[in-house]
Amino acid sequence: MTPLIFSLLAFGISLGAGVLGALLGIGGGIIVVPALTLLLKVDIRYAIGASIVSVIATSSGAAAAYVRERLTNLRVGMFLELGTTAGALTGAYLAGVIGGRWLYLIFGSVLAYSSVMMFRKRDGAVSTAPRSPVADRLQLHGSFFDEAQHKRIDYRVARPGLGLGLMYVAGISSGLLGIGSGGLKVPAMDLAMGLPIKVSTATSNFMIGVTAAACAGVYFARGDIDPFIAAPVAAGVLLGATGGSRLLPRLKSSLVRSMFVIVLFWIALEMILRGLR
Amino acid sequence: MNRSAAASDDERARTVELLISRLLRIGVFTSFAVIVLGAVLSFVERSELLTSPDLLVQLINRPNPLRNVTDVLRSVARFEGRGIVMLGLLLLIATPVLRVFVSAFVFFYQRDRIFVLITSGVFALLMLSFLIGTAGG
Numbered sequence: 189m190t191p192l193i194f195s196l197l198a199f200g201i202s203l204g205a206g207v208l209g210a211l212l213g214i215g216g217g218i219i220v221v222p223a224l225t226l227l228l229k230v231d232i233r234y235a236i237g238a239s240i241v242s243v244i245a246t247s248s249g250a251a252a253a254y255v256r257e258r259l260t261n262l263r264v265g266m267f268l269e270l271g272t273t274a275g276a277l278t279g280a281y282l283a284g285v286i287g288g289r290w291l292y293l294i295f296g297s298v299l300a301y302s303s304v305m306m307f308r309k310r311d312g313a314v315s316t317a318p319r320s321p322v323a324d325r326l327q328l329h330g331s332f333f334d335e336a337q338h339k340r341i342d343y344r345v346a347r348p349g350l351g352l353g354l355m356y357v358a359g360i361s362s363g364l365l366g367i368g369s370g371g372l373k374v375p376a377m378d379l380a381m382g383l384p385i386k387v388s389t390a391t392s393n394f395m396i397g398v399t400a401a402a403c404a405g406v407y408f409a410r411g412d413i414d415p416f417i418a419a420p421v422a423a424g425v426l427l428g429a430t431g432g433s434r435l436l437p438r439l440k441s442s443l444v445r446s447m448f449v450i451v452l453f454w455i456a457l458e459m460i461l462r463g464l465r
Numbered sequence: 466m467n468r469s470a471a472a473s474d475d476e477r478a479r480t481v482e483l484l485i486s487r488l489l490r491i492g493v494f495t496s497f498a499v500i501v502l503g504a505v506l507s508f509v510e511r512s513e514l515l516t517s518p519d520l521l522v523q524l525i526n527r528p529n530p531l532r533n534v535t536d537v538l539r540s541v542a543r544f545e546g547r548g549i550v551m552l553g554l555l556l557l558i559a560t561p562v563l564r565v566f567v568s569a570f571v572f573f574y575q576r577d578r579i580f581v582l583i584t585s586g587v588f589a590l591l592m593l594s595f596l597i598g599t600a601g602g
Binding site for chain 2: 189190191192194195228229230231233234241244245247248249251252253255256258262263266267269270273274276277280281325326327397398400401402403404405408409410411412413414415416417418419420422423426427430
């Protein structure tokens with residue numbers, strides 16, 4: 189394989205990762221890392237460096253559209269970023285203390301549990317969550333126009349405190365493992381805070397860029413972000429995420445949920461296997 | 466809350482949304498253009514990149530020597546492809562950080578005190594992570 193062919197392949201794969209990441213509120217690392225290491229034989233260090241870049245590219249590429257269309261709940265996103273960035277800092281600090289093996293097992297099990305819970309919620313059961321004075325005070329509730337149903341959906345936000353705590357945990361996993369942790373953020377908003385699934389993925393998309401940026405400095409200073417590897421990844425993901433963001437408003441919520449559950453289960457399996465190995 | 470207050474709340478929210486959306490769009494477009502320019506330049510600089518499989522093995526298995534902002538800018542001044550790519554990647558990383566910074570100011574002008582505190586808190590945590598990251602790495 190010549191460097192030119194490598195770049196074109198990496199670009200093509202990243203294009204797909206960008207589309208999927210934009211729809212599901214995840215960073216695309218689950219596609220970029222295995223593709224780079226297994227298929228293109230890149231050292232895992234630089235694959236993770238490129239994956240951090242891909243998370244930020246997915247986030248900014250997709251959020252530009254989602255924020256304008258109000259799929260992203262800005263206030264919820266900014267409020268929860270307090271938890272994710274504090275968690276990312278804690279995680280980076282803990283990285284030297286806790287072994288990687290147990291981390292993968294723990295987070296893998298959490299993700300597997302979340303995917304089962306999100307699958308069980310597929311009938312779109314009406315949220316019976318309690319009213320939250322904190323959410324009222326912070327004006328977190330929102331609405332968006334669902335193009336798939338041709339109507340405006342109003343929703344209320346529940347349990348902001350629990351959501352913030354879960355985001356702290358998601359942030360810790362980002363800091364420890366160098367991932368965007370969209371796989372933890374979406375279930376937290378969907379299951380605990382009662383947000384519509386499209387709002388959850390769009391808001392997760394908005395936040396993962398900040399979480400990843402909090403980790404990016406370390407990888408850059410270590411020389412893990414390589415221009416030759418990261419350039420086709422960044423360019424592909426940026427294009428893919430921008431294109432994918434045009435798709436989400438038109439997709440049915442049930443389809444988005446099914447896709448998310450399948451991908452989440454796959455990530456969980458991958459993490460648990462990595463922990464057992 | 467009366468109706469006109471609700472309407473102005475909605476307008477204020479719209480201002481923030483449009484500003485952030487535009488900021489992200491500019492960040493995405495600029496970094497994409499700079500990264501592609503740098504990548505194309507790299508191929509023009511070294512024609513072996515089009516033909517040599519041995520060169521690929523070297524390229525994907527060594528740490529990047531450009532690992533601080535000064536070195537990246539020096540490389541850009543020499544108009545090197547890889548330096549220009551790194552500049553584009555740094556612009557990409559800076560975009561969400563800038564987004565947090567700008568929203569803190571917007572909330573300040575809108576006198577939304579709680580969200581000024583929240584966004585400044587996030588920004589402070591981000592700065593702290595960069596300080597710790599670049600010192601420890």
